[in-house]
Amino acid sequence: MWGKVLGALFGLALLKLPGLILGVLLGHLADQWFARKFADWRGLAAMSGSDDEQALFMYSTFAVMGHLAKATGIVTKAHIEQANLFMQQLGLSARQQREAQAAFRDGKAVNFPLRAQVNEFYYCYRRRPDVLQLFLEIQLSIACTGGKMVAGQRELLWQIADILQIPRATLEQLLRAYQARSGSQPTEHTSTEQRLVAAYQVLGCDSTVTDLQLKRAYRKLMAQHHPDKLMSQGVPAAMLDVAKRRSQDIQAAYEVIKQYRAKNH
Structure with missing residues (x-):
């Protein structure tokens, strides 16, 4: 259905009535293509x-x-x-x-x-x-x-x-958060500074944020990736593992920053 709707809107905007007709036809073909693909995904x-x-x-x-x-x-x-x-x-x-x-x-x-x-x-x-x-x-x-x-x-x-x-x-x-998570596995050669930089990137913050701002950013990210919430919004059960792993990364980053601040403030 959406193929025909979108095709009609784009066609009307570009070529008025002829474009509307052409857009509906192309949209119908797109809808059929999608229908065939989804039919195979039993x-x-x-x-x-x-x-x-x-x-x-x-x-x-x-x-x-x-x-x-x-x-x-x-x-x-x-x-x-x-x-x-x-x-x-x-x-x-x-x-x-x-x-x-x-x-x-x-x-x-x-x-x-x-x-x-x-x-x-x-x-x-x-x-x-x-x-x-x-x-x-x-x-x-x-x-x-x-x-x-x-x-x-x-x-x-x-x-x-x-x-x-x-x-x-x-x-x-x-993208910065993903790259930080991908390279954030600590080793014996990973410095405290490197861990902190990666942790702030995972939370989408910089080191100048207050403790309250940091907690708000953490809670917002955790809420966005809560598996129960995402499942209720139509995310397939299999994909919830992605959200769980993301939540674990967010939790770990928050703990790194909290521990550092507790020791140095």
Whole structure:
């Protein structure tokens, strides 16, 4: 349905009545394409409670991942391993992993309709900003494969954030937090200063914030990633593990900062 609605609006804006007719036709084709894709996702939909909304979440996640991987010019073995690792972390069965891999391949296709796919996702979850942000956070795992991101991937992330109505400044903060979490596993060579810098980045704060501001930032992030809240907003059960791990990272970062401040204030 949304394909026809969006096509009609864009067509009307660009070419008036002829554009409206053309937009409806193209939107109808897009709706049929999406319907065929979701019909194949019975395994993932069943895992998510046979909910078309949650099937849309799962399909969009892996298809957009594939498109982001392709933006490097070539999908490397590291990209595929990262995607497969993510599937395993979600606890997908063998059948569900095959379906996720099929969505990933769809995303790699030259003619993959990224804007239409993300628009479909946005209109489904547009009143649930925490879900939109979680979706964007998940995409960072494939964009940052190997610890680096090419310009084409950053531009795609900007496009995705724009469609989801997430400010680019928020995207950049999420990227810094993701990079801090990815490299925040302490070793014997990790200094206290390095741990603090990473912890503040995870919480999206700088070291000048007051204790009260720090607590507010912490509570806000914890609320955004609370599994029960996200499940009630339509996030598939399998994806809740992402939110749980994010919550653990937020909790750990907050504890690092609290302990440092307690000792030095």
